[in-house]
Amino acid sequence: MIRNLDLALIRTFVAVADHQSMTTAANLLFMTQGAVSQQVKRLEEHLGCVLLARKPRQLELTPQGELFLGKARRLLQLNDEIWADTVGSPKRGRVRIGAPPDLITSLAPALKAFTESHPLVELSLKCAPSPELHDDIKEGHLDVALIEYLASNPQGEILRTEPLVWVGSAGSEIWKARPLPLSLVDERCVFRPLVLGALANEGIMWRTIFENGSFEATASTVRVGLAITAWLASTVPEDLITLEKSGLPELPEFAVCLRMSSSAQPVVEDFRRCLLDVLKIACADTDDSEPAQAAACTICLK
Structure with a gap:
């Protein structure tokens, strides 16, 4: 029956x-x-x-x-x-999006463009370290997320690869201090074990003076010369510098990847296309007007 x-x-x-x-x-x-x-x-x-x-x-x-x-x-x-x-009515639904603190800003234009083209779709945004976002995608708690993986072991759709770099204030030489003062986003950050491991391999003593989930709060401590940090090259604010000749150990490359849940609704694919379109435009604008930054922003859309 x-x-x-x-x-x-x-x-x-x-x-x-x-x-x-x-x-x-x-x-x-x-x-x-x-x-x-x-x-x-x-x-x-x-x-x-x-x-x-x-x-x-x-x-x-x-x-x-x-x-x-x-x-x-x-x-x-x-x-x-x-x-x-x-x-033929406008699409409805809900898209749950995730991104680590340092990539939230790069998501903003895509969120705005998608909201304008899909006014009836509900968006929710979670800001969390990459390992937590990886688990959320796997367990179906998020529909789509930007996640940072080691370039040697990426997962999902690779948007770009770039180096992890040491970052400090132009007016400070705090990077010479020992123990080396560090400002890190928080203990769950995917960069943390690699940064501390690189220092340990070189025998450089360190201490953390600030740990917080906020990218901007971390940047503030670096701006005033209290500490240095490590970020992806393309996320370094314009008023800070990369410490290229500081003698600090070289850090690995990371891949920024787009991950989608296996149970995601079709409207999530619309958001993916919108995000990729925005990234293409941003990369084109950088190539035309800021050749120095273009090298760091190595968008390689698949």
């Missing part, structure tokens, strides 16, 4: 699973929390299995729920595509 699934129930379940909260899902769907709970219960009854494990103060997907979630997203994706093709 053929049985039909209720897409309204499925949409409610996906919203609960994505946010791990019935309250948040209720707000997004303009429903009461009780109605959301009842719809999830009805779906579980239709399928004959438990999809969500209800624990104090949190919800978790059961093994059956995890299996069903991927298929549920595909059902909703196909449904939304059919409506968009038939009715």
Whole structure:
């Protein structure tokens, strides 16, 4: 006997699973929390299995729920595509984006361009170290992310490769001090173990004077000459310098990669194309007007 699934129930379940909260899902769907709970219960009854494990103060997907979630997203994706093709209405959906602190600025033009062309798509942005973003993409918590990997072991679509460089203030020689004062974004930063390992290999003592999740806060300590740091060449602010002849150890190259979740909606592909288009324009502008910086901005779109 053929049985039909209720897409309204499925949409409610996906919203609960994505946010791990019935309250948040209720707000997004303009429903009461009780109605959301009842719809999830009805779906579980239709399928004959438990999809969500209800624990104090949190919800978790059961093994059956995890299996069903991927298929549920595909059902909703196909449904939304059919409506968009038939009715011709603007695309809707949600794109969850991630980027490390030093790459947030490069995302801004793409976010603006995408919002203008997709006004009904909800964007959310997470700023976190690359290792955390890697896990988020793998686990489906993000749809798309810019992630920094060692150039020798990139993953995803390579946008550019460039060296990690020492950065300091033009008016300071604090890089000569020992122990070497460092300002780092935070302990989860993908650069940190490589920076500290390079110093250890050269026998250079170091100390951290500042650790924070903010790129700008780290830059502020470098500007006033309290410490030096290490960043990708293209992300160095114009008022700071690279310490090329400081005698500090050479640092490795990194690849900036674009990663997408395997369960991403079609609108995520639209964001990817928008991002690549913006990067092409930015690279062309740099090549025309700033030849010195163009060498550092080695965009190699695939």
